[in-house]
Amino acid sequence: MDFSFPPEVEDFRAEVRTFLAENLTEEMIAATHDGTIHAPALHAAMAERGWLSGPVPEELGGAGRGALASVVLNEEMQLARAPIDAMAVSIVVASILLEHGSDHLRTEVVPRLLDGSALGCFGYSEPESGSDVAAAKTRAERDGDEWVINGAKMWTSLAHVADYVILLTRTDPDVPKHKGLTFFLVPLDSPGIEIRPVPTMAVERSNATFYDDVRLGDEWRVGDVDGGWAVMKTALKYERGITGGQFPSPPVIEAAIDWAENHERSDGTRPIDDPTVRERLVRALIDVEVCRGFAYHTAALAEEGAMFGVEGSMTKLFASEAYKKHCRWFQDLMGVDGLLTHHNPDAHLGGRIEENLRHSPVTTIYGGTSEISRNLVAEGHLGLPRIR
Ligand SMILES: Cc1cc2nc3c(=O)[nH]c(=O)nc-3n(C[C@H](O)[C@H](O)[C@H](O)COP(=O)(O)OP(=O)(O)OC[C@H]3O[C@@H](n4cnc5c(N)ncnc54)[C@H](O)[C@@H]3O)c2cc1C
Numbered sequence: 149m150d151f152s153f154p155p156e157v158e159d160f161r162a163e164v165r166t167f168l169a170e171n172l173t174e175e176m177i178a179a180t181h182d183g184t185i186h187a188p189a190l191h192a193a194m195a196e197r198g199w200l201s202g203p204v205p206e207e208l209g210g211a212g213r214g215a216l217a218s219v220v221l222n223e224e225m226q227l228a229r230a231p232i233d234a235m236a237v238s239i240v241v242a243s244i245l246l247e248h249g250s251d252h253l254r255t256e257v258v259p260r261l262l263d264g265s266a267l268g269c270f271g272y273s274e275p276e277s278g279s280d281v282a283a284a285k286t287r288a289e290r291d292g293d294e295w296v297i298n299g300a301k302m303w304t305s306l307a308h309v310a311d312y313v314i315l316l317t318r319t320d321p322d323v324p325k326h327k328g329l330t331f332f333l334v335p336l337d338s339p340g341i342e343i344r345p346v347p348t349m350a351v352e353r354s355n356a357t358f359y360d361d362v363r364l365g366d367e368w369r370v371g372d373v374d375g376g377w378a379v380m381k382t383a384l385k386y387e388r389g390i391t392g393g394q395f396p397s398p399p400v401i402e403a404a405i406d407w408a409e410n411h412e413r414s415d416g417t418r419p420i421d422d423p424t425v426r427e428r429l430v431r432a433l434i435d436v437e438v439c440r441g442f443a444y445h446t447a448a449l450a451e452e453g454a455m456f457g458v459e460g461s462m463t464k465l466f467a468s469e470a471y472k473k474h475c476r477w478f479q480d481l482m483g484v485d486g487l488l489t490h491h492n493p494d495a496h497l498g499g500r501i502e503e504n505l506r507h508s509p510v511t512t513i514y515g516g517t518s519e520i521s522r523n524l525v526a527e528g529h530l531g532l533p534r535i536r
Contacts, residue, residue, distance in 0.1 A: 183353030195264025241268030329376030350507035458528030
């Protein structure tokens with residue numbers, strides 16, 4: 149088996165590394181401690197290179213750089229600890245609009261998402277529906293030529309910096325739940341929208357968003373009326389596929405190795421001298437290789453035109469669970485040092501392991517929880533019966 153990438157993909161990897169060395173600053177990484185996983189200057193520099201339109205297929209108007217290049221871009225950005233959430237979400241929103249959006253959305257909004265002048269965010273989950281996203285209650289009702297939207301969304305991450313939310317609504321409450329859904333793209337400066345912060349135990353800020361008689365023209369509809377479930381499938385395909393975060397562990401392992409090699413214990417030994425510590429580090433590095441295997445396999449399927457299905461869920465499940473496990477292992481090894489937070493000047497590498505430990509659980513929740521991912525793998529890969 150030949151696991152090497154085509155030369156043009158490796159050339160692109162080298163270009164990304166050079167770009168990050170020149171454009172990603174410590175200040176940008178530090179700015180994410182306020183909970184907003186977005187660096188506007190970096191985003192703009194990437195847009196200028198056409199990298200935001202890169203993953204969008206050529207036939208849909210993107211640069212069609214291919215899935216392998218996309219996964220390499222994600223990998224290098226995460227290895228460098230560059231904020232990627234706003235970039236990944238905006239690319240997914242643009243891709244959904246290109247597949248299902250009206251002419252208005254494709255010509256007016258998509259170019260702004262891809263040139264970096266606007267950001268999108270996801271409005272699927274509600275206080276009473278997350279895993280069972282099709283149970284959404286936010287109503288969209290026709291009033292003449294307009295739609296009127298009323299309801300509440302929970303966990304609308306990035307809404308406080310985004311320009312548009314792609315919103316899942318209920319247009320027909322009298323049919324089975326998957327059949328009465330419709331998507332809209334809603335400008336977040338529309339009258340009637342309120343955005344309230346939802347802090348998480350990690351650095352990440354999310355939001356609750358409220359829609360009170362928000363009026364929209366039909367040009368803001370995405371996909372068919374009551375055809376929202378087809379749009380949702382496209383959205384999840386992109387989110388769980390090649391644009392997500394499959395490489396969260398390496399910066400944490402890097403911090404753990406640095407600590408193990410440089411921390412001197414009271415008996416004069418270093419943690420790296422301890423075979424138990426070395427074994428944990430090696431096991432974590434092996435997990436990263438498995439993550440690479442999953443992510444590259446998913447990308448290779450997409451590159452061959454066989455759009456991945458359950459493979460995206462496998463990748464996401466393995467990477468997020470491994471990340472959570474690694475953070476726990478390393479904090480455990482570090483003892484009290486592992487409890488020092490970012491704000492403590494004595495914290496090792498700015499408290500990177502402690503902060504990631506608090507962040508890691510949410511990666512096993514958003515984009516589909518681990519239990520939901522296991523269900524999908526059980527049904528889609530192992531052929532086990534559907535239980536819902
Ligand atoms: C930090 C953060 C950011 C997020 N960002 C966004 C965003 O930007 N946009 C957005 O729309 N959503 C976002 N979400 C929402 C996220 O997608 C949901 O939280 C997630 O899908 C779970 O839904 P829930 O919270 O309603 O939990 P529930 O669906 O109520 O699940 C509760 C528990 O039950 C389990 N469970 C549920 N159903 C099953 C089943 N059938 N089989 C087995 N176990 C099951 C779940 O795995 C979980 O452990 C975010 C969430 C977080 C925490």
